[in-house]
Amino acid sequence: MPNVFEPAASGRSKCRGCSRPIARGELRFGERLPNPFADGEMTIWFHPLCAAYKRPEPLQQALAETQDPIPDRERLDDAARRQLAHRRLPRISGVERAPSGQAKCRSCREPIERGGWRIRLVFYEEGQFAPGGFVHLACAKNYFETGDIVEPLLHFSPDLSNGERNELRSFLA
Numbered sequence: 783m784p785n786v787f788e789p790a791a792s793g794r795s796k797c798r799g800c801s802r803p804i805a806r807g808e809l810r811f812g813e814r815l816p817n818p819f820a821d822g823e824m825t826i827w828f829h830p831l832c833a834a835y836k837r838p839e840p841l842q843q844a845l846a847e848t849q850d851p852i853p854d855r856e857r858l859d860d861a862a863r864r865q866l867a868h869r870r871l872p873r874i875s876g877v878e879r880a881p882s883g884q885a886k887c888r889s890c891r892e893p894i895e896r897g898g899w900r901i902r903l904v905f906y907e908e909g910q911f912a913p914g915g916f917v918h919l920a921c922a923k924n925y926f927e928t929g930d931i932v933e934p935l936l937h938f939s940p941d942l943s944n945g946e947r948n949e950l951r952s953f954l955a
């Protein structure tokens with residue numbers, strides 16, 4: 783079966799991209815995958831924008847294949863296209879202040895100081911996003927090969943204050 787867009791029948795499905803619930807009636811994107819535990823397929827669900835950032839290829843393909851009216855179609859298509867321009871961008875899973883000084887940056891290999899901004903990475907494999915370590919905010923451009931990361935970065939960091947968002951926007955500008 784092809785990937786789908788459909789309104790969520792209940793409020794019980796969780797977005798695989800951001801781990802938050804998908805509200806009942808809200809449009810959701812379902813990626814179909816072979817079921818690793820049984821015959822047949824399984825569906826993993828996303829908010830459409832979360833899929834555009836973390837699964838841009840199937841989202842873009844599904845958009846191209848549906849005639850249905852999709853809210854924000856252009857924005858979704860544009861977000862997916864930007865994510866596909868650099869192969870590491872779909873690994874972005876938000877930004878946070880390091881709670882300790884133990885993690886090393888995957889770009890420069892230096893420790894990330896306690897309290898410093900770090901970007902969370904995830905690696906996608908067979909329907910799962912596994913934690914993939916961190917990079918310094920200052921190493922983002924080296925690691926992602928572009929500085930154009932603010933939208934997905936803030937999208938997956940819903941708990942930041944407006945002040946923190948502004949700080950990050952101006953740092954990345």
Ligand SMILES: [Zn+2]
Binds near residue numbers: 798800802832
């Ligand atoms: Zn989501």
Ligand SMILES: [Zn+2]
Binds near residue numbers: 887888891917920921
């Ligand atoms: Zn670094």
